[in-house]
Amino acid sequence: MQHPPGQRICHGKLLEFARVNNEAAFHYAHELAGVKSPTEMVEITTRHAREQLAVLTAQAKELATLGQQATLKAAEPFKNGGTKGFT
DSSP states (O other), rough: OOOOOOHHHHHHHHHHHHHHHHHHHHHHHHHHHTSHHHHHHHHHHHHHHHHHHHHHHHHHHHHHHHHHHHHHHGGGGGGGTTGGGGO
């Protein structure tokens, strides 16, 4: 079974997002491993949380846009009463 192009694009984006988020988590863990004080840990954690919130917000917006585009593309055959897509 062949998947629609929109679905393939969304899956590709999800894999890209997973890679980016995993790299950020490993970088965060690496930074925490070198912490010398509780204050430094709080600073690193706060910075990481702020950066990840921005990244996750952008990722969610991008995924929502892709989903909307895929939905509109999938609905095209049903425009004009659905007769256009089935002739």
